[in-house]
Amino acid sequence: MSYKVQVEPSGHEFSVESGETILDAAIRQGINLPYGCRNGFCGDCLATLATGQVDYPNGIPPVMVDDQNGECYICQATPTTHVTIEVKEIAQSKDIPIRTMPCKIDRIERLNDDVIRLYLKLPEGERLQFLAGQYLNFVLQDGTKRAFSIANAPHDDDFIELHIRHVSGGLFTDVLFSGMEEKTIMRIEAPLGSYYLREESSKPIILMGGGTGFAPLKGIIEHAFQIGIQRPMHLYWGVRAKSDLYLPELPQQWASKYSNFTYTPVLSEPDAGWSGKTGWVHEAVIEDHPDLSGHEVYMSGPPPMIEAGKEAFLSHGLAGEELYSDSFEYGAAATKQKTGT
Template structure:
């Protein structure tokens, strides 16, 4: 995979555990919506991050780094990015990219910052200007973990074929969404998922449970479920 030098355009703390990082690439590398890049932090192993921006955005690469809890690797990555004007990334990686050649209804499922993977796929699919049905399920523990929910809801005014379903494990008063896990929300909404293209990102255990439940209990096509975490189950 080609390496790419990028300038640090901005590092924004969205919450106390989630950061939005924007990079300016010195040259353009072709990638597909849903792929990821790797970043080497000094002597540490390569860290992988989904590309939240779309292939059409040639002047910026956006990453969402963090989660409900920051681990030492994530802390190292953020500190490294904050303390350097340029970084070297390796991209593109991953085979769970958006299959644009089909028109199956799309179900996009994200847990936490797994939304970065879903975001690139969503905006790429919308840019096609087709009437392909798209349902987005985004789950988190608390409302701050759904950090782009307001922006997503605004899309509903423009795209009649788009549906957004926020899901919280710990909802607060006034939350206009679902309570529970993101997988339970999908299971409640669909009795049969044959003929749907499903893209999913989040913790490996979540993805594993989703794959098993959606295939065994809802008849989803295993060949139409995509997610890089599936390689580890």
């Protein structure tokens, strides 16, 4: 048994399976409704129940006073009829409040010689709402901040996933790679940035990453798959050598599973026997797509790659408003600078 949920004033409609909460169904189908904890404690998911009826199988949410006044908490509510709710959807990054909160390093995975994958766990009952491609700041004890892109998609939010490259002489990454232990408590500020997937577009997507610039692209791609985007997506991942492709099987699996996805790795210092693309990654994009009019481009990685890509793509027909970038500043004391259109 399933029920329809109509969202006003947007007019969006989606289905909720039996026993599924309104919020879980919305996230599954790419409808960006507001939420905070997803456990009925914070009240951020409050909506007006305009028509229909809901139930709370897990008990009345702790923040709820009286749902008979036409209110419902969509993170806990399951429909028992077709319903209409009134709530403002998340359309832009500015619609999501920026929060500062503690988190725990749940686990650390070494992906290659100089990249780790960090999984962060928020306190019990907390969830971070964000758009695919955004980033967070670690707020250090002295008040300085270090920024890293979120590598998971919004629907997969049990943990926050980061891909972090070791910067020689960088105090923060030196500690992460040599002395940081699992279960360490950190403080983060999130979500941040205007670099995120524009879901309303119908244009083919080109994604270009350099090094750990793959991280936000991973979140964008997985979100696009989750919400059923069918327009063509072509990922170019530029690195020095084959070993720098630190999750080599993942984009290959995407390409095998999804007919609208294509993957091209590009090596600037190719290994012996490499038969794939070589050179600069933005040149590989131009070689395959000499006319970029009618495309969207998302690029993330070091500033020289971003600047070279911007100049090349605009000169090959890409409209400036269709170019979205996330520039990583690596350095001993640098935070990662973020740009986006």
